[in-house]
Amino acid sequence: MKGTRGVARPVTHWADVLAAELIKRRGAGPHVFATAITPSGPIHVGNMREVLTTEAVFRAAKDAGAKAELLYIADDYDPLRKVYPFLGGHPAVDYAAHVGKPLREVPCPCGGHGSYSEHFLEPFLRNLRDLGVAPTVLSAYDLYHEGRYTEHTVRSLDAADRLRRIIETVSKRQLPGSWAPFNPQCPACRRISGVEVKLYEYPELSFRCACGEAATVDVRRPGIGKLPWRVDWPARWHFLGVTFESFGKDHGASGGSWDTGVRIVREVFEGREPEHVMYEFLQLKGKGAMHSSTGLAVSAELMLRMVPPEVLRYLLVRQSPRKHIDFDPGLGLLGLADEFDRLERVRSGAEANPGDLTEVERTYELSMPGQVPDHLPVQVNIRHLVTVVQMADTVEGVEEILRRSGELREDLDDVGRRRLAERVEHVRVWLDEAAPDQVRFQVRPALPEDLALGDEDKAFLGRLADALATAPWDGQSVHDAVHAAAQATGISQGQAFRAVYRTVLGQDRGPRAGFFLASLDRGFVVDRFRAAA
Numbered sequence: 001m002k003g004t005r006g007v008a009r010p011v012t013h014w015a016d017v018l019a020a021e022l023i024k025r026r027g028a029g030p031h032v033f034a035t036a037i038t039p040s041g042p043i044h045v046g047n048m049r050e051v052l053t054t055e056a057v058f059r060a061a062k063d064a065g066a067k068a069e070l071l072y073i074a075d076d077y078d079p080l081r082k083v084y085p086f087l088g089g090h091p092a093v094d095y096a097a098h099v100g101k102p103l104r105e106v107p108c109p110c111g112g113h114g115s116y117s118e119h120f121l122e123p124f125l126r127n128l129r130d131l132g133v134a135p136t137v138l139s140a141y142d143l144y145h146e147g148r149y150t151e152h153t154v155r156s157l158d159a160a161d162r163l164r165r166i167i168e169t170v171s172k173r174q175l176p177g178s179w180a181p182f183n184p185q186c187p188a189c190r191r192i193s194g195v196e197v198k199l200y201e202y203p204e205l206s207f208r209c210a211c212g213e214a215a216t217v218d219v220r221r222p223g224i225g226k227l228p229w230r231v232d233w234p235a236r237w238h239f240l241g242v243t244f245e246s247f248g249k250d251h252g253a254s255g256g257s258w259d260t261g262v263r264i265v266r267e268v269f270e271g272r273e274p275e276h277v278m279y280e281f282l283q284l285k286g287k288g289a290m291h292s293s294t295g296l297a298v299s300a301e302l303m304l305r306m307v308p309p310e311v312l313r314y315l316l317v318r319q320s321p322r323k324h325i326d327f328d329p330g331l332g333l334l335g336l337a338d339e340f341d342r343l344e345r346v347r348s349g350a351e352a353n354p355g356d357l358t359e360v361e362r363t364y365e366l367s368m369p370g371q372v373p374d375h376l377p378v379q380v381n382i383r384h385l386v387t388v389v390q391m392a393d394t395v396e397g398v399e400e401i402l403r404r405s406g407e408l409r410e411d412l413d414d415v416g417r418r419r420l421a422e423r424v425e426h427v428r429v430w431l432d433e434a435a436p437d438q439v440r441f442q443v444r445p446a447l448p449e450d451l452a453l454g455d456e457d458k459a460f461l462g463r464l465a466d467a468l469a470t471a472p473w474d475g476q477s478v479h480d481a482v483h484a485a486a487q488a489t490g491i492s493q494g495q496a497f498r499a500v501y502r503t504v505l506g507q508d509r510g511p512r513a514g515f516f517l518a519s520l521d522r523g524f525v526v527d528r529f530r531a532a533a
Contacts, residue, residue, distance in 0.1 A: 013362040014320040019060035022244055022275045029067035033058040034242040034274070035135070036073035039103060039120040041084055043127075044297035045312070045327065046282040046290035052316040053246040053279050055133050056366050061244075071240065072128070072135035076104040076117035077144055077226050079192045100191035104141040117141075123301045131309045132369025140232075145223035152235035152269065154219055156181040156227055157200050159268045166263045167230055171255040184225035188213035192225060230257050234265035234273070242274045246321060252278035279321035285328040298329050298434075306430040307337060308422060314340045314367040329434040337382040340367070348376035378416035380407060385427050386439055387511040388519055395421045405518040406474040441505045443520070447531050448506035457499040460489040462533035464500075465526050473522050479514025503532040 011020050022031065035054040037047050051072070058070045080103055083095045087109065098106045098116075106116035113119040125137065143149060156163060163181045168174060180197035186209035194210035206216040217224045227235055236242065251257045262273045281289040290297040303312055306329070315325065315336055326332075345351035347364045365372050384407055385398070392398045399420065402408040412420065431440065453461070464485040471481050486496035500517070501510040504525075510516065517525050 012356060012359050013060070013366065015056040015060040015317065015366060016064070016362065018057045018244075018275075018277055019064055019066070022057070022061060023064060023066055025275060026243055028065060029061070029243075031061060031066055031068040031243040032071060032241045033061075033068060033244045034071045034073060034236070034240060035245065036075055036140075036236075037124070038075040038078045039117040039124065040078065040080065041086060041120060042297065042299040042301070043120060043124040044290050044299050045303050045315075046297065048127075048131075048300050048303075048312065049279050049282060049316050049321065049325075050246055050248065051128070051133060052131070052313060053277065053321045054244065055135075056317050057244060057246075057277070059366060070133075070135040071138055071242075073138045073140055073143075073236065074117065074121055075140045076115075076121070077102045077139075077141040077192075079103070080106050080116065081193075100189075100193040102141060102185070102190070102192060104139070105190055127300045127304055130304055130369065131313060140226075144226055147222035148239060149227065149232075149235060150220060150222055152231075152239060153182060153227060154202070155268060156231050156235070157205065157219060158202065160200070162268060163231060163264065166267065167260050170260045170263055173255075181231050182219075182225055182227055184215075184217060185223075186211060186213050187215055195225075230260045231264060233257055234261040234269060234271075237261070237265050237274055238269040238271040244276065245274045246277045246279055249278055249280060277321055280324035282325045282327045285326055285330075285332060290327075298327070302429075302433060303329075305426065306434060307333060307426055309369045310367050311337050311340045313369060314343070314363070317366045318363055330436050331439070333430060333434065334382050334386065341379050341382070343367075344376060344379065350376050378408075378410070378412060378419055380420060380423060382423070382427070383512070384515055385423060386431065386435070387516050389424055389427045389431065390441055391443060391519060395424050398424050401519045404473070405515060407515075438509055439511070441507065441510050443504060444506050447528065448502065450506070451502055451532060453499060453502065453532060456489060456491050457495065458533045460485055460491055460496055461499055461503060461529040463489055464496075465529035465533060468517070468522065468529070469526050473518055475512075475515035475518045477514075478518045479512075482513055482517075499532075503528055 011017055033054050035051050037043055037050065055070060058068055061068045079100050080095065080098055082099060087095050092111070093107045093109070095106070103117035104115050108114065108116055108119045110119060113122060128135070157180070160181050164175055164179065178196050180200070182197065182205070183192045184195050184197065184205060184207045185192050186195050189209060189211040191209065191211070195207050196209075197205060197207045199206040200219075203218050203220050204216050205219050206214070208214045226232065237245075247258060258276070258278075265271045265273050284290055284296060284298070287296055300312075315327070319325075342351065343360060343364055346353040346357075347360050353360060380402060384402075388398050388401045392401055395417075399408065399412070399417075464482060467481040467485055468478065471477050482496055482500065483493065486493055497513055498508050500513050501507055504510070504517075504520075
């Protein structure tokens with residue numbers, strides 16, 4: 001297999017392994033990679049695992065020389081299933097009156113889009129562009145109304161008894177007597193759910209809606225309704241020619257929609273199921289799997305405001321999709337950014353790596369939304385940046401503090417300055433949206449009035465002020481001075497740092513003291529400690 005630079009390398013990354021298996025079983029293409037998400041609410045980081053898993057294998061297949069196309073299908077013909085919690089703040093629209101209607105025909109929550117589905121699709125598609133994902137976008141609503149599903153609708157209705165047997169046998173559950181492999185859309189109330197098929201004699205299908213409407217339609221006419229999910233999915237595989245797809249473990253459970261889909265595509269549509277991988281869910285730390293319908297989720301849009309797109313990609317491509325991910329949008333997000341920066345340094349040779357450099361290189365390539373840089377981009381430790389951003393109002397102020405503390409030693413070119421500005425903005429959003437209280441602080445402009453310092457604390461601060469008046473002004477030297485002053489006055493390190501934080505911040509905890517103090521003006525720090533002593 002060849003990498004993006006045309007150099008042969010072992011197949012070690014999970015995406016390359018899956019791509020190699022696909023090519024071995026199905027040849028070099030053309031291949032169709034498909035991913036689909038229902039735009040029923042904010043599309044969250046967990047949803048992105050489906051998209052980026054499929055896209056990573058798509059990239060790997062193309063790198064291996066295969067012809068491939070990536071599709072995203074918006075399931076906007078699905079009905080609005082309930083009034084979700086996040087819709088409670090939209091009194092202008094009575095969403096209860098729209099439950100059961102296709103998402104494409106439900107009003108937009110903000111009034112700025114053509115429909116409910118477009119309201120959630122627009123930011124999602126923008127997020128995909130930011131992540132470097134460029135699929136051909138298809139609308140299920142349009143596919144039905146353009147007649148792409150018509151042949152499969154007729155075949156499904158003709159094979160209704162066989163479909164019932166397959167679903168009941170595989171899923172081991174009894175379908176209701178009124179079940180039919182098609183959900184007509186009521187011409188009166190426009191609902192898809194709550195409509196019962198009464199009679200089918202090709203080409204006419206008769207039904208009655210819960211609203212009281214009764215109608216007969218010609219099944220050869222596009223856009224009169226949709227197939228239920230367990231039939232829709234294999235129909236889509238067949239007419240789109242899908243050769244690879246990823247899906248969550250809910251679909252892959254024994255007797256689930258994957259198992260019934262395999263039987264249906266083979267026995268009813270006379271086709272073949274795609275190659276696949278089943279992914280585990282993202283677990284929101286301490287809360288469980290993400291679900292936008294319950295509000296238990298971090299939206300992809302917010303995530304991309306808190307971290308660069310390469311960090312979100314890294315979160316989802318660094319390990320096999322078969323492993324679950326514990327996601328912590330608080331301090332865990334800083335750890336993730338740290339981990340990505342280390343990957344970048346190892347890949348560039350700036351830091352030693354005890355593991356497989358081939359794996360490092362490939363993970364980095366698949367994490368990047370665009371062109372892979374040929375040198376190490378400017379890096380600023382994310383935890384340091386969290387401290388500095390709370391001390392400066394502008395990017396220029398941040399840069400000045402970083403230089404004063406020794407964190408930035410090189411002159412920034414336009415690319416480096418732009419990257420720093422982007423990281424600063426990400427940190428500001430994270431501080432507003434997800435940071436725990438323990439990392440938030442504000443430097444007091446004057447000595448706090450409610451200082452609770454004992455004689456030992458004051459002796460320590462006086463000695464520390466004298467030491468810092470002449471010590472080298474960098475993080476490590478200041479850190480060493482704090483420890484030396486604490487030892488000389490006989491107080492514990494914890495008591496010493498508490499005295500520092502109370503004096504400067506008016507609280508018992510704060511950022512790493514050495515770097516933090518070195519980021520401030522020396523005269524300000526020395527004067528503050530002498531005033532407290």
